[in-house]
Amino acid sequence: MTATRVLILGGKAGIIRKASALGFEIVHIQKPSAFDPAVVEHCAQLLLVDYQDVPTVTALVRALHEQRPFVRVFTQTEAAQVVAGHLTEALGLPGNGARTTRLLHDKPALRALLNERGIGPVPTVVGPTHDELRDFVKTHGGAVLKPTMGSGSLGVRMITSPDETDAAWAWRQEFGLGTFMAEQRLIGDELSVETFSAGGRHTVVAVTGKETGGGAVELGHVVPAPLTDRDRAAVHAMVLDLLDAVGLVDGPAHTELILTADGPRVVESHSRRGGDRINELVRLVHGVDLEEATYRLAQGGDPLPTPATRGAAAIRFLVAEPGVVTSVAGAADAESAPGVVDVDVQVGQGDTVHELRWSEDRCGYVVARAEDAATAVRLAAEAAARITITTEPATGGAEAARATLGDLLEEVDEVLDPFAAATTTPAAATRTR
Structure with a gap:
């Protein structure tokens, strides 16, 4: 019997392994710069091609599909979402097409759609001049300056008062942020909603609470987010309206919101599971692996097990002063701390720690479990505090x-x-x- 043939764009070896374990014949396209030899044993074909080279990858995939058809195109990587949507449509396969993946990648397009539909409207200006940005901040009391595409808090700058506008504008020019937008700065608790869709039917699997320390880069998450029943219902309703509006058909979505005094407001949404180990938090608490469920779409039937809450799980990210790492201590101590299930220190002696510009600048994480969200957050933070990353100023x-x-x-x-x-x-x- 011939195995079901699927195409997977990008992704680390662990994610590809999950598809292999389900018995698929995997054709994997990966950027040469991201090649990991550990992926080879899981693939029938491995093609080292830049999947963001749209003309090349389209021609290649068409030829492969004509030779032996694919059942699905999958990606669990943000950088490949719009390409996967394009290929799904080009090959006439089931799944999210180009319109949906583009809307969820293009922040001004998504905001315009949400504002038009009245789904938590947020004032926005795209590509303002210096004077227009200053007027926008004066009118709305603050703003978030950000690229029109991207993730991981890359290129996001908070403007908390009109006095900060000139400095933010100068930073934008120096940073090379040429295509950008500004939205009203929303005040409230930050959340993300992890959903899964099959045949256009959406299920809210989890709501994740976030900690940013007042900045743009996330420092911690907890599942489930502590919410009142009223707030939870409002958050669920808004996310389901969003998914219907963009036409999401299949697979996970990760929607970020802020729970303001006027109710929830969407920040952005993505046609993939959440990053930052959120999938692991969801698995620990609700027994649902959204990565595996995504691949099960190719098997037919219901790919999603029934979520069932078991306690809480939290992650705390490690940060350090910018500079060259001279020592790392306390990792073993953190591993033995109460409730801890995972510790990953991602820097070592001689590595460079940058200022916290985006998610890639964090230094690792600690994951902890507990009976409730507050305790899980506390245990993760206490364990993370046992790890000391010492740096000295870097030359240059x-x-x-x-x-x-x-x-x-x-x-x-x-x-x-x-x-x-x-x-x-x-x-x-x-x-x-």
Whole structure:
């Protein structure tokens, strides 16, 4: 009997392994810069091609599909979402098409749709001049300046008062944020909603609480978020309205919101499971692996087990002073702390710690479980505090601090808009997107 043939764009070996365990014949397309030999044993074919090179990957996938058809196109990687939607539509396969994946990748397009439908309207201005930005901040009391595409808090800057506008504008120019928008700064608890859809039917699996310390980069999460029944109902309703509005058909979605005094407001949404180990928190608490459920869509039937809450789980991210790491201590002590289920310190002696510009600048994490959310948060924070990452100022630190958006994207070998990159030079697409 021939195994079900699926195409997977991007993803680490652990995610590909989950598809392999379900018995699929996997054709995996991965960027050469992200190749991991551990993935080879799980693939029938492994093609080292930049999946953000839209003309090349489209021609390649069409030829592979004509040779032996795929049942589904999958990706669990943000950088490949719009390409996966494009390929799904081009091959006539079930799943989320180009319109849906584009709406969830293009922040101004999503905001315009939500505002038009009255789904938690938020004042927004796209590509304002300096004076227009200043007027916007004066009118709304604050703003969030950010790229029109992207994730991981990359290029996000908070403006809390009109007095900060000039500094934010100067930062935008220095950072190379050429295509940008500003939205009203929302005040309230930050949440994300983890959902799963099959055939256009949406299930809320979990609501995640977030901690940012007042900045843009997330420092911790907890599942489930502590909410009143009234707030939970309002959050669920808004997310389901959003998913219907964008036409999401299949798979996970990760929708970020802020619970304001006027009710929930959507920040952004993505056609994938949440990053930052949120999938692991959901699995620990609700018994649902959203990555595995995604692949089960290719098997037919109901891919999602019934969620059942068992206590709470929290993650606390490790941060350190910018500089060169001279020592790391306390990891073993953290592992033995009450409630801890996972510790991952991602820096070592000689590594460079940058200022907290985006999620990639964090230094690792601690995950803890407990009977309730408050205790899980406390245990994760206490265990993380046992880990000490010592740094000393780096030579050329000022130069590193001036890294642009293009520099950071080049480090991870990504562009924010692969369809723009198809009609411009890669360098130009990186700089302006």
